[in-house]
Amino acid sequence: MSRALAAAFCLCISPLAFATPQDDLAYSLGARLGERLREEVPDLALPELIEGLRQAYAGQPLRLDEARIERLLEEHEARMAQDPQRHAKAQQDEQRFLAEERAKPGVRVLEGGVLISEVRPGSGAKPTARSRVQVRYSGHLADGSLFDESQTPQWFRLDSLIAGWRSALLQMPVGAHWRLVVPSAQAYGAEGAGDLIPPYSPLVFDLELLGVAN
Secondary structure, eight states: OOHHHHHHHHSSSSSGGGGHHHHHHHHHHHHHHHHHHHHHHHOOOOHHHHHHHHHHHHTTHHHHHHHHHHHHHHHHHHHTTTTTTHHHHHHHHHHHHHHHTTSTTTEEGGGGGOOEEEOOOSOOOOOOTEEEEEEEEEEEEETTEEEEHHHHHHHHEESSSSEEEHHHHHTOOTTTEEEEOOGGGGGTTTOTTTTBOOOOOOEEEEEEEEEEEE
């Protein structure tokens, strides 16, 4: 077979024919990133995005210095925070998500709109407003992204936690394992929390109450 014919043959074969699980993972990560960026920055210059991604991933020297990168990202975040259309969409998305969650079987609504579903009942004491609680938990955004977890039991003062956790834990006996859906108004609201939690984000927690100390 001639080189030209061999090259033409290779070009006719779909890249998917040689895809590996790692290729599929890379593609999936890229697809999710692309979806988010399309909404956030619809006029983004893709060649520069790919160059920055490639250089950072490979540990190569970056075209821009770190101070300029941080300044540009901070300016971008400030513009996004002031975009009323983005806030309106986030609020609409939250209301739609909460409505879907409320409609699920076995869900109860607590004061403040926190949604709970029981994974495992508990039989121990319930915390009071001044208690310390020992918990194991994981926290996800509405899209399933993990933003925090602790598989090792942790102690917290109840009055130091977000309002949604306080509402749930005051009714939760030791030994219980609940799934919580916390509206943004009972979590981080219109401000969000840094890069992890966007404004108007409902939060989903897998929460086990392991101990109470008064």
